[in-house]
Amino acid sequence: MLKLLIPVDDSPSSLRLAEHLYARLAWYKPPVEVHLLTVRPALHGDVGMFIDSEQIRQFHQEEGLKVLAPIRExxxxxxxxxxxxxxxxxxxxxxxxxxxxxxxxxxxxxxxGRSPFAAFFTGSVPARVLHIADLPVSLIK
Incomplete structure (x- = not known):
């Protein structure tokens, strides 16, 4: 069984992934296992002093579900x-x-996933994934 990991953020290129993925799944003989992933930034500083870990987990869950909603639909x-x-x-x-x-x-x-300006200063997530992954990575424009 083919297993695909589909990282998703709220960028326009991520939103186009659903169309590409739908077309691409037709290429493969079923079943294909699709894993959707969104990554939330860790909360910084002293947030843990004011909010308990369950509230932080719930916040990440809710925000992640919002990001995943368009491709899930x-x-x-x-x-x-x-x-x-x-x-x-x-x-x-x-x-x-x-x-x-x-x-x-x-x-x-x-x-x-980000503007070229932001990627210049902080690095591109897709470029870093290409660099550190030990499996094939397909990038969709």
Whole structure:
């Protein structure tokens, strides 16, 4: 069984992933296991002093579900089964970690998630995933 990890954020390229994924799934003989992942940034500083860990976990869960909603709606409309995952931390590291944990065959992700200006200063998540992943990575424009 082919296992695909689909990292999703709220960028336009991530939103186009649903269309690409739908077309691509027709190429493969079923079943294909689809894992949707969004990675939330860790809350910084002293937030833990004011909010308990369960509230922080719930916040990440709610925000992650909002990000995943558009692609889930598209996949649900076409009755394409998937599993959802919400990670917290450095996006590139979490993406590669999930791909390893789920024994995925490929990572399929948007080519860019942030503005070129932001990527210049902080680095591109897709570029970092390409660099550290030990499995195929497809980038979708």
């Amino acid at each position: 598209r996949l649900d409309a076409d009755s394409i089964p998937y599993q959802i995952h919400i990670g917290v931390g450095d996006p590139a590291e979490v993406i590669v970690q999930y791909a390893r944990e789920k024994d995925c065959d490929e990572i399929v992700m948007g080519a860019s």
